[in-house]
Amino acid sequence: MNGLFDLPSDLQHSYPGLVGLHLREALIPVAAGLLLALPVAQLCVRLRWLYAPVLGLTTVLYAIPSLAFFVVLIDYTGQTETTVMIPLAVYSLVVLVPAIVDGVRSVPQETLDAATGMGLGAVRRYFQVQLPIAAPAIVAGLRVACVSSISLVSVGMLIGNQGALGNMLYTGMTYGRPRLIWLSVISTAVLAVAVDALLVLALRLLTPWMPRGGARPARKAAAR
Amino acid sequence: MIRIEAVTKRYPDGTVAVDRLSLDIPDRAITVLVGPSGCGKTTTLRMINRMVEPSEGRILIDGVDSRQQPVNTLRRSMGYVIQNAGLFQHRTIVDNIATVPRLLGWGKSKSRDRARELMERVGLDPALAGRYPYQLSGGQQQRVGVARALAADPPVLLMDEPFSAVDPVVRKGLQDELLRLQDELGKTIVFVTHDIDEAVKLGTMVAVLRTGGRLAQYAPPAELLSAPADAFVEDFLGADRGIRRLSFFPSAGLDLLTGPVVRADAGAGEITARDTGGAPWLLVTDADGRPLGWTEPGTLAAGPAGPARLLSYGRPFVAGRDSLRAALDCAVLSPTGWAVAVDEEGRVTGVVSQQAIGDAIRAAHATGRGSDGTPDGTSESVCDPAHGDRTPKAAR
């Protein structure tokens, strides 16, 4: 009898190998998206008129089905991991830009005034005040980006077996092996939940300054 | 000295927020900018630390144009306090206060030591050091704001309606604390408020601005109250300016009667033998000379006075330190119409009638005393306008 986690050799990976591959294909795009989203969002905060067109463009990008994206990209990057990761990075960017913009804009004007008045220049203000205070909004965006990225990686099975855990699903369906199908679906879900939980935990550790277990003080709400 | 020279601010949308304003702001004193909302107070204050750049005119700091030094160097040399404190919600109290020292390159532990020292200075429990702003009350946050502004010991403090968002009791505490701190530290403070009472209480000099950012009057508060420059200023000062002006007349000149003051354990013979100076009431004190209450001479002669048989003596004033306003207030509140004067320890030094206080007020007006409150705050004749604020606890 096959062990629960034994995989047929045509998957070319052990189970832990597939999980690692899946995480890599899902999370590198999110990281890349974050790296791009930070400056784009900052531009949108500084130049208010830029935000609406950027938001429009990102919405259009988000509306493109991932499969269509893959097909177009195959001509340029072939049947590789990169072809899977580029669309995922774009989706992350689309989710993260508004999250960061909203987060940075949620910093109370008086906090910024105080920072300016005390002699923090624009760079310090950004890194020491705006970004940390925007952290909860950014992490909220990251959670959405990570979960959708983890589920979307599986679609990569359709372009030359680049779907990591998705490949297992494909194999399972092709050879009529329900165990592989279940294993693939459940593993993907568990990965998504685990990454999400890690982000929630990280946020808690990063933001001891957030009021917990109750409504935020009314003063903050009034100040907005 | 900060000198504002013919400064105009025109915002890009055409609003003239400040119009050819000139002000000499004295060193080591509190200068208050007061006026109705939208009259350009914040704009003026922010031009001093260049958060707003003047359209015309210039601002000199100790004779040097403020544009001569890098803007952030200028700002770090001026403490800045705003409404709602504007604390960094993601930093602990101690790190909030340490902000400017850190910017100036002090080490982390030195900055924090300094921050803790300041917490004590402004009356904050050091146990709050590790808390976050959301865990503090509005009044505590405002104290943190003041401590943060003072952290690097800047010579100048800019305060924009710092106490406007807290309730009246807390506000009064913060105002008293600021006066006390200023006695210790002697900063050059520019204080913005829309509250004329706050301006009169805190200001060594008060600049009244009118809408459109024009200066209506620049004078010490006593002069403002006695001689408003025009109808606008008079209107802005409010209805009871005559009474409030009494805050600037000392009570030292009052003729206190000691005849009507008797100790509770005095014998009947001693009481009847007294020359009460025509007073129809006797003030009974305890053995230490602290007031117990008023009684009629006949009642007391009949036997020792228990507290139950005494009329309340109201709230005494401290002779010499409190103002005529405080003395008059005591007399008005007293059921007998007589005010009780005490020393700093709360022991009775005498009593005085409404009549006598009225005479003193007329005499003071006649000689014009009280209108000479000098901007350097050294004049002994300027009383604490917040009358009775510092009444010793024993006397309450």
Ligand SMILES: Nc1ncnc2c1ncn2[C@@H]1O[C@H](COP(=O)(O)OP(=O)(O)O)[C@@H](O)[C@H]1O
């Ligand atoms: N950034 C700005 N752009 C245009 N107008 C402004 C700006 N800031 C303030 N004003 C206008 O300038 C005037 C003075 O404002 P301000 O200095 O904030 O007054 P105050 O602090 O006395 O209430 C007001 O009419 C206000 O609307």
Ligand SMILES: [Mg+2]
């Ligand atoms: Mg203002």
